[in-house]
């Protein structure tokens with residue numbers, strides 16, 4: 834599974850705690866992140882995380898491009914609902930693409946914990962079927 838991890842500044846410590854706690858699950862998957870979030874996860878856990886640009890510099894859009902190409906299976910995004918972000922249009926666009934392509938999106942830690950349980954149970958394997966089907970359609 835390809836999983837995107839993103840956290841706004843005030844939520845980054847939560848993301849570090851979350852990825853540390855669930856490293857045993859997340860390390861089984863391919864991890865992608867916006868720049869600053871990913872650096873902090875790498876430093877705290879030592880996990881291999883592909884780093885995109887920082888969010889305000891285009892990182893959300895890079896993850897959106899993966900979604901549009903059917904390459905991202907899940908987005909875990911600890912949003913800060915109380916702070917205005919300069920790149921709000923990029924954030925909305927990323928969430929919109931999740932809805933367009935039916936990509937599971939958790940925007941807070943409570944939902945993310947349920948996603949982790951689902952990952953452990955294999956509840957997201959339908960994504961492999963969708964990907965295979967789309968690949969066949971392309972061929």
Ligand SMILES: O=C(CO)COP(=O)(O)O
Pocket residue numbers: 839840841842866867868869870871886887888889892893924
């Ligand atoms: O702003 C972000 C997502 O919208 C996160 O970006 P950083 O991980 O680079 O701080």
